[in-house]
Amino acid sequence: MAAARGLLNHLLRTGQLDAIDGYSLNLNYPSVVGTMEVAGQETPYGFSSGIYVRHAAAATPVEILPPQEEIDALGGGNTPGAWKKRFEMIYQRTKDEPITMCAGVCPSIIEFGHHVQRRHKVLPKDLWRMRAIAATSVPGIHTKYKPALRALYGPVDVVEMYIATEGTFAQQRDERRLLVPNFDLYVLEVLTRGGEVKMLHEMRPGEYGSLIVSTPVLPRYRIGDLVRAFDPPYFRCIGREGRFTRLRYWLDGVRYLDFGRA
Numbered sequence: 001m002a003a004a005r006g007l008l009n010h011l012l013r014t015g016q017l018d019a020i021d022g023y024s025l026n027l028n029y030p031s032v033v034g035t036m037e038v039a040g041q042e043t044p045y046g047f048s049s050g051i052y053v054r055h056a057a058a059a060t061p062v063e064i065l066p067p068q069e070e071i072d073a074l075g076g077g078n079t080p081g082a083w084k085k086r087f088e089m090i091y092q093r094t095k096d097e098p099i100t101m102c103a104g105v106c107p108s109i110i111e112f113g114h115h116v117q118r119r120h121k122v123l124p125k126d127l128w129r130m131r132a133i134a135a136t137s138v139p140g141i142h143t144k145y146k147p148a149l150r151a152l153y154g155p156v157d158v159v160e161m162y163i164a165t166e167g168t169f170a171q172q173r174d175e176r177r178l179l180v181p182n183f184d185l186y187v188l189e190v191l192t193r194g195g196e197v198k199m200l201h202e203m204r205p206g207e208y209g210s211l212i213v214s215t216p217v218l219p220r221y222r223i224g225d226l227v228r229a230f231d232p233p234y235f236r237c238i239g240r241e242g243r244f245t246r247l248r249y250w251l252d253g254v255r256y257l258d259f260g261r262a
Contacts, residue, residue: 006171033076
């Protein structure tokens with residue numbers, strides 16, 4: 001359910017709940033790619049994005065197309081050829097259906113649009129009147145990626161979500177291009193540059209820190225993402241921890257005229 005919060009909140013807040021009368025375009029990875037033995041039992045495993053969407057579809061009124069089972073049936077290949085096969089199946093299943101929204105990995109959403117354009121000489125915006133795209137998995141969704149999303153899918157509302165393999169940690173909740181944490185589901189802390197560990201909501205605006213998450217199965221796990229605080233509860237994930245992450249963030253701010261604004 002948490003994986004659908006960003007999208008459903010946006011539709012409710014903007015008075016577009018009628019969008020759920022259509023389908024959500026499912027471009028996610030397979031939820032089952034194999035099995036492994038756990039405690040003496042064969043247990044399926046797969047990609048987190050597919051697992052999230054399968055459970056979200058079961059727990060919310062959002063109907064996805066194609067169903068996750070059809071995505072899984074094509075196998076778990078991650079090669080360019082496997083993705084072309086997956087994208088082509090998705091196109092054939094959805095091209096004549098009322099697709100009104102999409103939620104998933106941002107680069108996959110863009111790559112699907114390019115596939116449709118290359119293979120079928122048509123843009124997704126010519127096939128569907130899409131209302132909203134809830135995108136995740138990369139920093140800079142509103143600066144780097146929104147122009148490409150709108151060029152391919154039309155004047156859609158773009159909603160940012162912060163979803164990782166370890167959990168659905170935050171989502172955009174209003175017009176501000178910032179994230180609001182799911183404090184009801186996770187304990188979120190940060191390790192600051194000075195070596196201090198503090199709660200995420202205790203960060204000062206403009207402060208940076210390495211995110212530490214506590215989930216039902218991962219106590220105080222340092223996830224490897226660098227975040228920047230704005231006025232509580234807002235924050236932004238600026239990328240993976242690294243020597244040049246902050247520099248790259250500010251250079252992108254200059255390039256996209258963002259300057260860290262909300």
